[in-house]
Amino acid sequence: METSPLLLSLRCHALHLLDRHREALVVADKLRHILPSWSRGHYWRGCCLLLACRPQEALTSLLLAVALSAGQAPPNPAGMPCPHTLIQAGLGQLCSLSEVHLQLLVNWISKEITRLKRLESKSSNEILVVPPSLPPGIEEADFDCILCSRILWKPVTTPCGHTFCSGCLDRCLDHTATCPLCMAPLHDLLSSSRCISVALKAILELMLPASSLYSRELSARAELAAPAHVPVFVCTVAWPGVPCPLYVFEPRYRLLVRRCVETGGRVFGMAAGSEGGHGFVDVGTLLDVRDWLRLPDGCSLLTAVGARRFRVIARAERDGYFTARVELLRDRPSGPGVKELAEKVRCKGQRWVASMPPNARAEVERAFGHMPAQESGDYCCPPDGPAWAWWLLAILPLSPRLQVAILATTSLEKRLRAIDKTLDRIQCCRV
Numbered sequence: 001m002e003t004s005p006l007l008l009s010l011r012c013h014a015l016h017l018l019d020r021h022r023e024a025l026v027v028a029d030k031l032r033h034i035l036p037s038w039s040r041g042h043y044w045r046g047c048c049l050l051l052a053c054r055p056q057e058a059l060t061s062l063l064l065a066v067a068l069s070a071g072q073a074p075p076n077p078a079g080m081p082c083p084h085t086l087i088q089a090g091l092g093q094l095c096s097l098s099e100v101h102l103q104l105l106v107n108w109i110s111k112e113i114t115r116l117k118r119l120e121s122k123s124s125n126e127i128l129v130v131p132p133s134l135p136p137g138i139e140e141a142d143f144d145c146i147l148c149s150r151i152l153w154k155p156v157t158t159p160c161g162h163t164f165c166s167g168c169l170d171r172c173l174d175h176t177a178t179c180p181l182c183m184a185p186l187h188d189l190l191s192s193s194r195c196i197s198v199a200l201k202a203i204l205e206l207m208l209p210a211s212s213l214y215s216r217e218l219s220a221r222a223e224l225a226a227p228a229h230v231p232v233f234v235c236t237v238a239w240p241g242v243p244c245p246l247y248v249f250e251p252r253y254r255l256l257v258r259r260c261v262e263t264g265g266r267v268f269g270m271a272a273g274s275e276g277g278h279g280f281v282d283v284g285t286l287l288d289v290r291d292w293l294r295l296p297d298g299c300s301l302l303t304a305v306g307a308r309r310f311r312v313i314a315r316a317e318r319d320g321y322f323t324a325r326v327e328l329l330r331d332r333p334s335g336p337g338v339k340e341l342a343e344k345v346r347c348k349g350q351r352w353v354a355s356m357p358p359n360a361r362a363e364v365e366r367a368f369g370h371m372p373a374q375e376s377g378d379y380c381c382p383p384d385g386p387a388w389a390w391w392l393l394a395i396l397p398l399s400p401r402l403q404v405a406i407l408a409t410t411s412l413e414k415r416l417r418a419i420d421k422t423l424d425r426i427q428c429c430r431v
Protein backbone atom coordinates (compact mmCIF):
# COMPACT_ATOMS: atom_id res chain seq x y z
CA MET A 1 0.00 0.00 0.00
CA GLU A 2 1.36 3.37 -1.05
CA THR A 3 1.67 5.54 2.05
CA SER A 4 3.97 8.38 1.09
CA PRO A 5 1.83 11.57 1.10
CA LEU A 6 4.02 13.26 -1.47
CA LEU A 7 3.76 10.35 -3.89
CA LEU A 8 0.01 10.15 -3.38
CA SER A 9 -0.29 13.86 -4.13
CA LEU A 10 1.77 13.45 -7.28
CA ARG A 11 -0.43 10.58 -8.32
CA CYS A 12 -3.55 12.73 -7.84
CA HIS A 13 -1.97 15.37 -10.02
CA ALA A 14 -1.12 12.87 -12.76
CA LEU A 15 -4.60 11.34 -12.68
CA HIS A 16 -6.13 14.80 -13.04
CA LEU A 17 -4.02 15.65 -16.01
CA LEU A 18 -5.16 12.36 -17.54
CA ASP A 19 -8.81 13.20 -16.80
CA ARG A 20 -9.11 10.14 -14.53
CA HIS A 21 -10.95 12.03 -11.80
CA ARG A 22 -12.69 9.10 -10.13
CA GLU A 23 -9.39 7.34 -9.49
CA ALA A 24 -7.92 10.64 -8.34
CA LEU A 25 -10.69 10.90 -5.73
CA VAL A 26 -9.78 7.50 -4.26
CA VAL A 27 -6.13 8.53 -4.02
CA ALA A 28 -7.07 11.94 -2.55
CA ASP A 29 -9.11 10.18 0.14
CA LYS A 30 -6.18 7.97 0.99
CA LEU A 31 -3.93 10.99 1.21
CA ARG A 32 -6.43 12.80 3.44
CA HIS A 33 -6.54 9.85 5.82
CA ILE A 34 -2.81 9.43 5.99
CA LEU A 35 -2.05 13.10 6.59
CA PRO A 36 -5.30 14.74 7.72
CA SER A 37 -4.01 18.26 8.21
CA TRP A 38 -2.10 18.60 4.95
CA SER A 39 -3.94 20.98 2.68
CA ARG A 40 -3.01 19.05 -0.48
CA GLY A 41 -5.30 16.08 0.27
CA HIS A 42 -8.30 18.38 0.71
CA TYR A 43 -7.42 20.41 -2.36
CA TRP A 44 -7.33 17.32 -4.59
CA ARG A 45 -10.53 16.00 -3.08
CA GLY A 46 -12.22 19.34 -3.77
CA CYS A 47 -11.05 19.28 -7.41
CA CYS A 48 -12.46 15.80 -7.91
CA LEU A 49 -15.79 16.52 -6.25
CA LEU A 50 -16.25 19.71 -8.22
CA LEU A 51 -15.80 17.79 -11.46
CA ALA A 52 -18.24 15.18 -10.16
CA CYS A 53 -20.83 17.97 -9.70
CA ARG A 54 -20.88 17.64 -5.92
CA PRO A 55 -20.36 21.35 -5.17
CA GLN A 56 -21.29 21.33 -1.50
CA GLU A 57 -18.76 18.65 -0.59
CA ALA A 58 -16.22 20.20 -2.96
CA LEU A 59 -16.57 23.53 -1.22
CA THR A 60 -15.97 22.10 2.24
CA SER A 61 -12.82 20.37 1.03
CA LEU A 62 -11.53 23.44 -0.80
CA LEU A 63 -12.24 25.77 2.10
CA LEU A 64 -10.45 23.31 4.38
CA ALA A 65 -7.48 23.33 2.01
CA VAL A 66 -7.28 27.12 2.19
CA ALA A 67 -7.82 27.22 5.96
CA LEU A 68 -5.20 24.54 6.60
CA SER A 69 -2.61 26.39 4.57
CA ALA A 70 -3.06 29.51 6.72
CA GLY A 71 0.19 31.42 6.84
CA GLN A 72 1.49 29.68 3.72
CA ALA A 73 0.59 29.77 0.06
CA PRO A 74 -2.48 27.63 -0.61
CA PRO A 75 -1.84 24.60 -2.81
CA ASN A 76 -1.61 25.49 -6.48
CA PRO A 77 -0.09 22.60 -8.45
CA ALA A 78 1.25 23.27 -11.93
CA GLY A 79 -1.45 23.37 -14.58
CA MET A 80 -4.25 23.38 -11.99
CA PRO A 81 -6.50 26.24 -10.89
CA CYS A 82 -5.84 27.82 -7.50
CA PRO A 83 -8.27 26.94 -4.68
CA HIS A 84 -9.93 30.37 -4.77
CA THR A 85 -10.89 29.97 -8.41
CA LEU A 86 -12.24 26.53 -7.63
CA ILE A 87 -14.23 27.83 -4.68
CA GLN A 88 -15.85 30.40 -6.93
CA ALA A 89 -16.68 27.70 -9.41
CA GLY A 90 -18.18 25.66 -6.59
CA LEU A 91 -20.29 28.57 -5.43
CA GLY A 92 -21.41 29.03 -9.00
CA GLN A 93 -22.52 25.39 -9.15
CA LEU A 94 -24.60 25.79 -6.00
CA CYS A 95 -28.05 27.23 -6.73
CA SER A 96 -28.05 29.17 -3.50
CA LEU A 97 -26.09 29.32 -0.29
CA SER A 98 -28.12 30.89 2.49
CA GLU A 99 -26.50 32.80 5.32
CA VAL A 100 -27.42 30.02 7.75
CA HIS A 101 -25.76 27.52 5.43
CA LEU A 102 -22.66 29.63 5.18
CA GLN A 103 -22.43 30.04 8.95
CA LEU A 104 -22.80 26.27 9.41
CA LEU A 105 -20.09 25.69 6.88
CA VAL A 106 -17.67 28.07 8.57
CA ASN A 107 -18.38 26.52 12.01
CA TRP A 108 -17.89 23.07 10.64
CA ILE A 109 -14.60 23.97 9.02
CA SER A 110 -13.14 25.49 12.17
CA LYS A 111 -14.16 22.40 14.18
CA GLU A 112 -12.76 20.10 11.53
CA ILE A 113 -9.42 21.90 11.54
CA THR A 114 -9.15 21.50 15.32
CA ARG A 115 -10.01 17.81 15.03
CA LEU A 116 -7.52 17.13 12.26
CA LYS A 117 -4.69 18.91 14.06
CA ARG A 118 -5.42 17.00 17.25
CA LEU A 119 -5.45 13.74 15.36
CA GLU A 120 -2.17 14.39 13.70
CA SER A 121 -0.41 15.40 16.90
CA LYS A 122 -1.59 12.16 18.48
CA SER A 123 -0.63 9.91 15.61
CA SER A 124 2.47 7.82 15.92
CA ASN A 125 4.57 6.28 13.18
CA GLU A 126 2.36 3.25 13.30
CA ILE A 127 -1.28 3.35 12.36
CA LEU A 128 -3.12 6.59 12.15
CA VAL A 129 -6.55 6.30 13.74
CA VAL A 130 -8.92 8.50 11.82
CA PRO A 131 -12.60 8.30 12.68
CA PRO A 132 -14.54 7.28 9.60
CA SER A 133 -16.23 9.95 7.59
CA LEU A 134 -19.13 7.82 6.39
CA PRO A 135 -22.43 9.10 5.06
CA PRO A 136 -25.14 9.43 7.73
CA GLY A 137 -26.84 6.15 8.60
CA ILE A 138 -23.85 4.06 7.55
CA GLU A 139 -21.38 2.78 10.09
CA GLU A 140 -18.05 1.07 9.73
CA ALA A 141 -19.60 -2.02 11.34
CA ASP A 142 -21.90 -2.33 8.31
CA PHE A 143 -18.84 -3.53 6.40
CA ASP A 144 -18.00 -6.25 8.89
CA CYS A 145 -17.86 -9.90 7.95
CA ILE A 146 -20.42 -11.76 10.03
CA LEU A 147 -18.00 -14.65 10.51
CA CYS A 148 -14.98 -12.84 11.93
CA SER A 149 -16.61 -9.53 13.00
CA ARG A 150 -13.91 -7.55 11.25
CA ILE A 151 -13.98 -5.44 8.09
CA LEU A 152 -14.53 -7.65 5.05
CA TRP A 153 -11.21 -8.76 3.66
CA LYS A 154 -11.15 -9.96 0.04
CA PRO A 155 -14.95 -10.00 0.03
CA VAL A 156 -16.70 -12.82 -1.79
CA THR A 157 -20.43 -12.79 -2.51
CA THR A 158 -22.16 -16.16 -2.69
CA PRO A 159 -24.88 -17.00 -5.26
CA CYS A 160 -27.39 -16.59 -2.40
CA GLY A 161 -26.29 -12.98 -2.02
CA HIS A 162 -24.32 -13.11 1.21
CA THR A 163 -20.88 -11.66 1.54
CA PHE A 164 -17.98 -12.90 3.65
CA CYS A 165 -14.20 -12.62 3.73
CA SER A 166 -12.81 -15.13 1.26
CA GLY A 167 -10.76 -16.84 3.99
CA CYS A 168 -13.67 -16.99 6.46
CA LEU A 169 -15.94 -18.55 3.84
CA ASP A 170 -13.27 -21.12 3.01
CA ARG A 171 -13.08 -22.20 6.61
CA CYS A 172 -16.86 -22.73 6.75
CA LEU A 173 -16.85 -24.64 3.48
CA ASP A 174 -14.16 -26.93 4.93
CA HIS A 175 -16.89 -28.29 7.18
CA THR A 176 -20.04 -28.08 5.08
CA ALA A 177 -20.80 -26.84 1.59
CA THR A 178 -23.61 -24.49 2.57
CA CYS A 179 -23.89 -20.74 3.16
CA PRO A 180 -23.13 -20.04 6.84
CA LEU A 181 -26.04 -17.58 6.94
CA CYS A 182 -28.89 -19.08 4.96
CA MET A 183 -27.71 -22.67 4.47
CA ALA A 184 -28.12 -22.47 0.68
CA PRO A 185 -25.95 -25.13 -1.04
CA LEU A 186 -22.62 -23.76 -2.23
CA HIS A 187 -21.09 -26.76 -3.96
CA ASP A 188 -20.21 -24.68 -7.00
CA LEU A 189 -17.94 -22.46 -4.93
CA LEU A 190 -15.87 -25.39 -3.68
CA SER A 191 -13.96 -26.36 -6.76
CA SER A 192 -13.93 -23.09 -8.65
CA SER A 193 -11.45 -20.40 -7.86
CA ARG A 194 -13.84 -17.74 -6.63
CA CYS A 195 -13.64 -14.10 -7.54
CA ILE A 196 -13.18 -11.28 -5.08
CA SER A 197 -15.99 -8.75 -5.47
CA VAL A 198 -14.22 -5.89 -7.25
CA ALA A 199 -17.06 -3.41 -6.78
CA LEU A 200 -17.38 -4.06 -3.07
CA LYS A 201 -13.63 -3.84 -2.60
CA ALA A 202 -13.62 -0.47 -4.33
CA ILE A 203 -16.50 0.73 -2.13
CA LEU A 204 -14.63 -0.34 0.99
CA GLU A 205 -11.55 1.53 -0.15
CA LEU A 206 -13.56 4.62 -0.91
CA MET A 207 -15.69 4.74 2.20
CA LEU A 208 -13.55 3.40 4.98
CA PRO A 209 -10.56 5.20 6.45
CA ALA A 210 -7.30 3.92 5.01
CA SER A 211 -6.18 3.22 8.57
CA SER A 212 -9.03 0.71 9.16
CA LEU A 213 -8.27 -1.13 5.94
CA TYR A 214 -4.58 -1.02 6.72
CA SER A 215 -5.03 -2.61 10.14
CA ARG A 216 -7.36 -5.21 8.60
CA GLU A 217 -4.74 -6.02 6.02
CA LEU A 218 -2.15 -6.37 8.76
CA SER A 219 -4.31 -8.84 10.68
CA ALA A 220 -5.08 -10.81 7.51
CA ARG A 221 -1.38 -11.05 6.74
CA ALA A 222 -0.57 -12.08 10.30
CA GLU A 223 -3.09 -14.89 9.92
CA LEU A 224 -1.31 -16.19 6.86
CA ALA A 225 2.23 -15.43 7.91
CA ALA A 226 4.40 -18.44 8.46
CA PRO A 227 4.85 -18.75 12.21
CA ALA A 228 8.12 -19.86 13.76
CA HIS A 229 6.55 -23.30 13.99
CA VAL A 230 6.12 -25.66 11.05
CA PRO A 231 2.56 -26.89 10.49
CA VAL A 232 2.42 -30.66 10.91
CA PHE A 233 0.21 -32.99 8.91
CA VAL A 234 -0.14 -36.12 11.03
CA CYS A 235 -0.60 -39.09 8.75
CA THR A 236 2.31 -41.26 7.71
CA VAL A 237 6.09 -41.54 7.44
CA ALA A 238 7.37 -39.64 4.42
CA TRP A 239 10.90 -40.12 3.04
CA PRO A 240 13.39 -37.60 1.67
CA GLY A 241 13.20 -37.29 -2.11
CA VAL A 242 10.26 -39.70 -2.38
CA PRO A 243 6.81 -38.56 -3.63
CA CYS A 244 4.08 -38.52 -1.00
CA PRO A 245 0.67 -38.12 -2.66
CA LEU A 246 -2.07 -37.03 -0.25
CA TYR A 247 -5.82 -36.91 -0.34
CA VAL A 248 -6.78 -34.00 1.91
CA PHE A 249 -10.29 -34.21 3.33
CA GLU A 250 -10.16 -33.28 7.04
CA PRO A 251 -11.19 -29.62 7.60
CA ARG A 252 -8.08 -28.84 9.67
CA TYR A 253 -5.75 -30.15 6.97
CA ARG A 254 -7.66 -28.36 4.24
CA LEU A 255 -6.88 -25.19 6.17
CA LEU A 256 -3.24 -26.18 6.70
CA VAL A 257 -2.69 -26.91 3.02
CA ARG A 258 -4.50 -23.77 1.88
CA ARG A 259 -2.36 -21.60 4.12
CA CYS A 260 0.78 -23.33 2.88
CA VAL A 261 -0.11 -22.77 -0.74
CA GLU A 262 -1.43 -19.22 -0.28
CA THR A 263 1.62 -17.96 1.56
CA GLY A 264 3.81 -19.33 -1.19
CA GLY A 265 5.86 -21.29 1.36
CA ARG A 266 4.48 -24.61 0.09
CA VAL A 267 6.26 -26.58 2.80
CA PHE A 268 4.82 -28.40 5.78
CA GLY A 269 5.87 -31.21 8.05
CA MET A 270 4.64 -34.79 7.74
CA ALA A 271 4.80 -37.08 10.73
CA ALA A 272 3.24 -40.38 11.73
CA GLY A 273 0.70 -40.39 14.54
CA SER A 274 1.68 -41.68 17.95
CA GLU A 275 -0.36 -43.52 20.51
CA GLY A 276 1.00 -41.42 23.38
CA GLY A 277 -0.45 -38.08 24.37
CA HIS A 278 1.71 -36.12 21.93
CA GLY A 279 -0.38 -36.70 18.82
CA PHE A 280 2.59 -37.42 16.58
CA VAL A 281 6.06 -38.95 16.72
CA ASP A 282 9.25 -37.02 17.35
CA VAL A 283 10.66 -37.20 13.84
CA GLY A 284 9.16 -36.33 10.49
CA THR A 285 9.90 -35.06 7.02
CA LEU A 286 9.26 -31.69 5.45
CA LEU A 287 7.10 -32.00 2.36
CA ASP A 288 7.48 -29.77 -0.64
CA VAL A 289 4.11 -29.14 -2.34
CA ARG A 290 4.47 -29.57 -6.10
CA ASP A 291 0.85 -29.59 -7.21
CA TRP A 292 -2.50 -28.94 -5.60
CA LEU A 293 -5.77 -29.99 -7.19
CA ARG A 294 -9.02 -28.87 -5.60
CA LEU A 295 -11.81 -31.41 -6.12
CA PRO A 296 -15.48 -30.52 -6.65
CA ASP A 297 -16.35 -31.58 -3.10
CA GLY A 298 -13.80 -29.24 -1.51
CA CYS A 299 -11.27 -31.97 -0.77
CA SER A 300 -7.99 -31.84 -2.62
CA LEU A 301 -5.25 -33.97 -4.08
CA LEU A 302 -1.77 -32.94 -3.19
CA THR A 303 1.40 -33.95 -4.95
CA ALA A 304 4.25 -33.48 -2.51
CA VAL A 305 7.82 -34.71 -2.34
CA GLY A 306 9.81 -35.38 0.82
CA ALA A 307 12.54 -32.86 1.62
CA ARG A 308 14.68 -32.72 4.78
CA ARG A 309 14.06 -34.80 7.90
CA PHE A 310 13.38 -33.05 11.20
CA ARG A 311 13.26 -33.70 14.91
CA VAL A 312 10.56 -32.02 17.01
CA ILE A 313 11.84 -29.63 19.68
CA ALA A 314 8.57 -28.08 20.83
CA ARG A 315 4.93 -28.73 19.99
CA ALA A 316 1.97 -26.39 19.65
CA GLU A 317 -1.40 -26.20 18.00
CA ARG A 318 -2.94 -23.71 15.61
CA ASP A 319 -6.62 -23.62 14.60
CA GLY A 320 -7.00 -27.36 15.12
CA TYR A 321 -3.81 -28.71 13.55
CA PHE A 322 -0.46 -29.39 15.16
CA THR A 323 2.63 -27.25 14.71
CA ALA A 324 6.17 -27.84 15.83
CA ARG A 325 9.47 -26.09 16.27
CA VAL A 326 11.93 -28.40 14.59
CA GLU A 327 15.62 -28.95 13.99
CA LEU A 328 16.74 -30.50 10.73
CA LEU A 329 18.48 -33.87 10.84
CA ARG A 330 21.72 -34.57 9.05
CA ASP A 331 23.64 -37.82 8.61
CA ARG A 332 26.85 -38.20 10.57
CA PRO A 333 30.00 -38.87 8.54
CA SER A 334 30.17 -42.57 7.64
CA GLY A 335 32.96 -44.86 8.78
CA PRO A 336 35.12 -47.07 6.51
CA GLY A 337 33.41 -49.89 4.68
CA VAL A 338 30.08 -48.10 4.21
CA LYS A 339 30.68 -47.68 0.50
CA GLU A 340 31.00 -51.47 0.01
CA LEU A 341 27.96 -52.09 2.18
CA ALA A 342 25.95 -49.54 0.19
CA GLU A 343 26.96 -51.11 -3.11
CA LYS A 344 25.93 -54.56 -1.88
CA VAL A 345 22.55 -53.33 -0.57
CA ARG A 346 21.83 -51.39 -3.75
CA CYS A 347 22.43 -54.47 -5.94
CA LYS A 348 20.32 -56.61 -3.63
CA GLY A 349 17.54 -54.01 -3.79
CA GLN A 350 17.71 -53.88 -7.59
CA ARG A 351 17.44 -57.68 -7.81
CA TRP A 352 14.43 -57.63 -5.50
CA VAL A 353 12.65 -54.99 -7.58
CA ALA A 354 13.44 -56.91 -10.78
CA SER A 355 11.96 -60.07 -9.27
CA MET A 356 8.61 -58.43 -8.46
CA PRO A 357 5.52 -59.55 -10.41
CA PRO A 358 5.14 -57.11 -13.34
CA ASN A 359 1.86 -55.59 -12.14
CA ALA A 360 3.20 -55.03 -8.60
CA ARG A 361 6.30 -53.38 -10.01
CA ALA A 362 4.24 -51.18 -12.31
CA GLU A 363 2.16 -50.13 -9.32
CA VAL A 364 5.27 -49.20 -7.31
CA GLU A 365 6.74 -47.21 -10.18
CA ARG A 366 3.45 -45.41 -10.78
CA ALA A 367 3.42 -44.19 -7.18
CA PHE A 368 7.12 -43.61 -6.50
CA GLY A 369 8.80 -43.45 -9.88
CA HIS A 370 11.79 -45.58 -10.86
CA MET A 371 14.51 -46.47 -8.40
CA PRO A 372 16.94 -43.51 -8.40
CA ALA A 373 20.34 -44.23 -9.91
CA GLN A 374 23.47 -44.12 -7.80
CA GLU A 375 24.61 -40.52 -7.41
CA SER A 376 28.10 -39.91 -8.64
CA GLY A 377 30.67 -38.99 -6.06
CA ASP A 378 30.74 -39.69 -2.39
CA TYR A 379 28.37 -42.27 -0.89
CA CYS A 380 27.72 -40.52 2.34
CA CYS A 381 26.41 -37.42 0.59
CA PRO A 382 24.91 -35.35 3.34
CA PRO A 383 22.40 -34.51 4.62
CA ASP A 384 20.38 -37.62 3.76
CA GLY A 385 22.66 -40.10 1.96
CA PRO A 386 21.82 -41.82 -1.32
CA ALA A 387 18.30 -41.28 -2.71
CA TRP A 388 17.84 -44.90 -3.80
CA ALA A 389 17.97 -46.02 -0.14
CA TRP A 390 14.93 -43.84 0.73
CA TRP A 391 13.14 -45.08 -2.37
CA LEU A 392 13.66 -48.71 -1.23
CA LEU A 393 12.53 -47.82 2.30
CA ALA A 394 9.31 -46.33 0.90
CA ILE A 395 8.32 -49.61 -0.73
CA LEU A 396 9.70 -52.16 1.75
CA PRO A 397 7.19 -53.78 4.10
CA LEU A 398 8.29 -52.23 7.41
CA SER A 399 6.36 -51.83 10.62
CA PRO A 400 5.42 -48.19 11.38
CA ARG A 401 7.66 -48.31 14.43
CA LEU A 402 10.67 -49.42 12.41
CA GLN A 403 9.93 -46.80 9.78
CA VAL A 404 10.11 -44.06 12.39
CA ALA A 405 13.33 -45.47 13.88
CA ILE A 406 14.98 -45.62 10.45
CA LEU A 407 13.88 -42.07 9.63
CA ALA A 408 15.34 -40.87 12.91
CA THR A 409 18.78 -42.42 12.60
CA THR A 410 21.58 -40.19 11.39
CA SER A 411 23.81 -43.17 10.63
CA LEU A 412 23.82 -44.18 6.97
CA GLU A 413 25.32 -47.53 7.99
CA LYS A 414 22.40 -48.35 10.31
CA ARG A 415 19.92 -47.39 7.63
CA LEU A 416 21.64 -49.61 5.05
CA ARG A 417 21.77 -52.56 7.48
CA ALA A 418 18.05 -52.21 8.15
CA ILE A 419 17.35 -52.35 4.41
CA ASP A 420 19.72 -55.30 4.02
CA LYS A 421 18.04 -57.26 6.80
CA THR A 422 14.56 -56.59 5.48
CA LEU A 423 15.55 -57.70 1.97
CA ASP A 424 17.02 -60.91 3.45
CA ARG A 425 13.83 -61.54 5.39
CA ILE A 426 11.73 -61.12 2.23
CA GLN A 427 14.06 -63.54 0.44
CA CYS A 428 13.65 -66.12 3.25
CA CYS A 429 9.85 -65.84 3.11
CA ARG A 430 9.90 -66.49 -0.62
CA VAL A 431 12.04 -69.59 -0.42
Ligand SMILES: [Zn+2]
Pocket (backbone or CB within 6 Å): 145, 146, 147, 148, 149, 150, 152, 153, 164, 165, 168
Ligand atom coordinates in the same frame (compact mmCIF):
# COMPACT_ATOMS: atom_id res chain seq x y z
ZN1 LIG B 1 -14.35 -12.59 7.89
Ligand SMILES: [Zn+2]
Pocket (backbone or CB within 6 Å): 158, 160, 161, 162, 179, 180, 181, 182, 183, 184
Ligand atom coordinates in the same frame (compact mmCIF):
# COMPACT_ATOMS: atom_id res chain seq x y z
ZN1 LIG C 1 -26.59 -17.31 1.97
